[in-house]
Amino acid sequence: MHFLSLVGRRLAAAIPALLIILAGLFLLLQLAPGDTVDALVAQVGGADATMIEELRRHYQLDQSTTTRLGDYLWRLVHLDLGESAIYGKPVADVIIERLPATLLLMGSALALSFAFGMVLGVIAARRVNKWQDTLISTLGLVFYATPSFWFGLMGIFVFAVYLSWLPAGGFGTIGAGLEGWALVLDIAWHLVLPTLTLALIFLAVYLRIMRASMLEVSTLDFVRTARAKGLSENAVVVRHVLRNAMLPMVTLIGLQAGTMLGGSVVVESVFALPGLGRLAYESVMQRDLNTLLGVVFVSAILVIVINFVVDLIYSRLDPRINTGH
Structure with a gap:
């Protein structure tokens, strides 16, 4: 019983801290210059405006920061870490x-x-x-x-x-x-x-x-x-x-x-x-x-x-x- 109580207390303290860390990092990264599309375009030597717009839509970069943060946290509740732009496959597979x-x-x-x-x-x-x-x-x-x-x-x-x-x-x-x-x-x-x-x-x-x-x-x-x-x-x-x-x-x-x-x-x-x-x-x-x-x-x-x-x-x-x- 003591063990279960300890687990419950640790989870109660860890989950809010984890969400604050992820949300804070997400917002801080928005202040950094460039994004995923800029990095991909630089790798291939450039792209036209239509292609860039399509890539931003694909990676949901055309949405507001608040919308993308809410969508990410909602997916995180379902243990969905999203897709990796570098490797073109689920982030969970890359991490594993x-x-x-x-x-x-x-x-x-x-x-x-x-x-x-x-x-x-x-x-x-x-x-x-x-x-x-x-x-x-x-x-x-x-x-x-x-x-x-x-x-x-x-x-x-x-x-x-x-x-x-x-x-x-x-x-x-x-x-x-x-x-x-x-x-x-x-x-x-x-x-x-x-x-x-x-x-x-x-x-x-x-x-x-x-x-x-x-x-x-x-x-x-x-x-x-x-x-x-x-x-x-x-x-x-x-x-x-x-x-x-x-x-x-x-x-x-x-x-x-x-x-x-x-x-x-x-x-x-x-x-x-x-x-x-x-x-x-x-x-x-x-x-x-x-x-x-x-x-x-x-x-x-x-x-x-x-x-x-x-x-x-x-x-x-x-x-x-x-x-x-």
Whole structure:
């Protein structure tokens, strides 16, 4: 019952926010110069006035902004994302084709940054003010301060061009005709550089949060009591400090879900990955409003789902939290 109540509250808060985001983006894009027809005409080298008028009628650009916004929101209620002007097929089909690459990139980068950030944060906290702490903190600062596109370009130059260890981009070997585990390994091999590029910045954040949280929890009364009972330091860290110190880390996953989606735009563009980030960039350049709004809609759904899962994990880690109230 508590679970259903939590789902209901999250939906009640998420649906209005989602509609406001989509409506605001729709209206903001009307202020941008040019539209879908202008982009299509520029691609083919021009067209006469009759053709342009027919295209505007086909894409309903001859209607008022209010009418088109109302029509879009009504179609959205029926889960109809419209037609893609770039690909000439339903936006839902285009997004379904691009979604796996983004999910794999985000999932692998999140897992890598969280795991290594937690481990490095624990090591830094256990060796506070020593050379290990200084080295880890310095590396974290460098990772956080360096733009992701620079990491990507340097990774391509060093590991793909100079050493020829990893592929420079793409989501798989073109024309290889791989199947089964061979296909899985090939995709994983192509995702190594993009995953590292996206994960390094978030790894820096996680290790700093974990270090600070470990130091804070270590001074609390229940940790002192555990030490007074004669427990070993490793037992105190694992059983008492680590679990409570992970709470801010879990919260940060939900807060950074949207940021990671935004970072995937840069990473997917650098490594030519066919994901939602690159699709959003192409939609902006082509003024494809339906596709861009579809990407934003799916991205917002992903963020909402991730935050919901984070709430469940948070309540599991901290039994004091009652999800029913």
